[in-house]
Each structure stands twice: as C-alpha cells, then as structure tokens.
Amino acid sequence: xxxxxxxxxxxxxxxxxxxxxxxxxxxxxxxxxxxxxxxxxxxxxxxxxxxxxxxxxxxxxxxxxxxxxxxxxxxxxxxxxx
Numbered sequence: 001x002x003x004x005x006x007x008x009x010x011x012x013x014x015x016x017x018x019x020x021x022x023x024x025x026x027x028x029x030x031x032x033x034x035x036x037x038x039x040x041x042x043x044x045x046x047x048x049x050x051x052x053x054x055x056x057x058x059x060x061x062x063x064x065x066x067x068x069x070x071x072x073x074x075x076x077x078x079x080x081x082x
Contacts, residue, residue, distance in 0.1 A: 006046060013042050014051045035061050 002010075017040050021027045027038075037054035052069070056062050 006044070009044060010042070010049050014040065014049075017042070018051075018053065034058065037065070 018038075021038060021040075028036075035054075035056040035058070037052060039050065039052050041048065041050040043049070052065075054062055054065055
C-alpha cells in the first residue's frame with residue numbers, strides 16, 4: 001500500500017504539471033475539436049506513476065478509454081502477480 005506522504009507527493013507533482021500545461025496555450029494548439037487527451041508520467045525513488053487526462057464532447061469516448069484502461073490493468077495485474 002502506498003504511504004500517505006508518497007500519495008501526497010504524486011498528486012502534488014501531477015497537479016503542478018497540469019497547471020503548467022494549462023498556462024501554455026501551445027499545449028492545446030491544433031487539437032481536434034471533439035476529443036483530446038494528455039498523458040504525463042513521473043517517478044520518484046520508490047516508484048513510477050502516470051496520469052491520463054482526456055476530454056470529449058461525447059461522453060462515450062471517455063467511457064471507452066476508461067474501459068480499455070481497466071481491461072489492460074486487470075490483464076497486466078494478473079500477469080504481474082503470478
């Protein structure tokens with residue numbers, strides 16, 4: 001289980017990264033009008049983390065992406081726990 005201080009650090013890094021992205025208009029240049037996403041990856045001495053932020057005018061796009069990730073995570077968690 002992740003320690004409280006580690007969880008706080010991960011969220012802080014993600015938040016600061018996304019704030020930086022939001023302040024730079026070029027981060028959003030030439031994005032499709034209806035769907036886009038942003039992926040950030042980071043690490044510290046204990047592990048690695050990633051965050052995916054996605055936006056769509058069609059809610060089903062986001063739902064499908066989450067479903068794909070959940071399926072991938074379940075499949076790989078099973079492999080890694082063996």
